[in-house]
Structures are given as structure tokens and as C-alpha cells.
Amino acid sequence: MRCAKTLGCAWVEFDVRLTADGALVLCHDPWLDRTTSGSGLVSATRLASIRQCDAGSWFDPRFAGEVVPTLDEALLLAAELGLTVNIEIKSDRGHEYATAAAVAATLRELRHGAPAVLASSFLLSALAALRELAPPIPRGLLFRIVPRGWAELALRLGCAMIGADQRRLSPRRVAAIRAAGYQLAAFTVNDPARARQLLDWGVTSVFTDAPDIIRNVNAGHGPAPARQGAIR
Numbered sequence: 001m002r003c004a005k006t007l008g009c010a011w012v013e014f015d016v017r018l019t020a021d022g023a024l025v026l027c028h029d030p031w032l033d034r035t036t037s038g039s040g041l042v043s044a045t046r047l048a049s050i051r052q053c054d055a056g057s058w059f060d061p062r063f064a065g066e067v068v069p070t071l072d073e074a075l076l077l078a079a080e081l082g083l084t085v086n087i088e089i090k091s092d093r094g095h096e097y098a099t100a101a102a103v104a105a106t107l108r109e110l111r112h113g114a115p116a117v118l119a120s121s122f123l124l125s126a127l128a129a130l131r132e133l134a135p136p137i138p139r140g141l142l143f144r145i146v147p148r149g150w151a152e153l154a155l156r157l158g159c160a161m162i163g164a165d166q167r168r169l170s171p172r173r174v175a176a177i178r179a180a181g182y183q184l185a186a187f188t189v190n191d192p193a194r195a196r197q198l199l200d201w202g203v204t205s206v207f208t209d210a211p212d213i214i215r216n217v218n219a220g221h222g223p224a225p226a227r228q229g230a231i232r
Contacts, residue, residue: 013086023047024071100129
């Protein structure tokens, strides 16, 4: 996140999951194996054990010794850095409500100490729970392929943003989503030419693993913060 700030990002996006003892930690995969020195399911491992893992060395030696952050730690750091946060809710089957409830509770406890937040998910039940438990939190509905009934789903869940796989988007689909009044975020875009094309179509933001090569694409597309890349 500090690196993202240095690279000029306005947003960061990360995934959260529940541990075996009900803590929220940042981890993309359901398993610890790929991105930490540990192993096993996040949901089957207690927070204390997860905190013993090295979560940085796999990516680059510069990040050796980084621990897996909790959601509250990440939010406080984002606020300190002036970053807006997109929290993606991930969950094992049957734990969607509990995960959304834990996210809502964390944001409620931090109150004014938290940065501006958008909560997103592929999980309809998680978004429904978040709408019930914390209606003021803006929500984003994620799709790998935007289905025909996307508008009804977004309306029912009270979402402000649609997130979609950039490989599956077309100018017509982008226009329809934008005409309906939704922000549209495309993932994952690491090619500047593709990012420029998507923004020209009307996409309002792109997720990228390479903000250092994407960040200048926004020139000429207006100053809206939503156009800044989000490091994943």
C-alpha cells in the first residue's frame, strides 16, 4: 500500500477472508500456500498462526517479513496514506453472511478513522448481508461475464458500481451500464493501450497490477479519482 501511494495510486483493492477464529485478514486465495510461507485454508487457520507467516518474500525480497494484515490495520494505514479502499469480500461457502457482518462491524468500530470505502463481491449473499447490516456503505457487484439480468441484480442489491472482466466487455455493454447510471470498473488491465481503449468506451476505472505503466493513461479523460488505477 505504501508502494501504491508512491506510484501515484488514489485507490487500492484487496480481498478479505475470515480466519478460523473470526478475524478478517487480507488474502486473495482461500489457501495460504501461494502468497505466504504458511499452508492450509485461511478459514481453517487461527489468526495467531497466520501472523507467523511471511507474506512478502514470494513477491519480492524487498517485502520479506511482511505479515498478513488484518482489515482494521489495512484500513488505518490507507487512511494515513490518503488512499481510498475497495474491499472485496471473499468467503468459503456458507460463511458469506458472517464475513459481510465482520466487515460491517470493523467499519463501524473504526468510524471516522476509516478511509472512504467501497465494498464489492462476486457473492450476492454477501452484498445482500452488507446492504442489510450497513446500508450506507457503497457496494459493487462483480461479474466475470456480465449476465443479461445484471441490472435487476444491481438494483436489488443497491449497488453503485459494476465490476467486470475487461476481456468480456464490449462498447455496447459498457454503454448500457453507464447509461443506467453505474460506475464501471474493469479488471485486470496491465496494458496501457487496452486501458486507454476501455476508458474511451466509458469505463470509469481499471484495476491493474502495474500502476507504474498505467497511471499516465488517464490524461485527457478528466480528473475524477475513480479513473486512477487500483493496485491489487
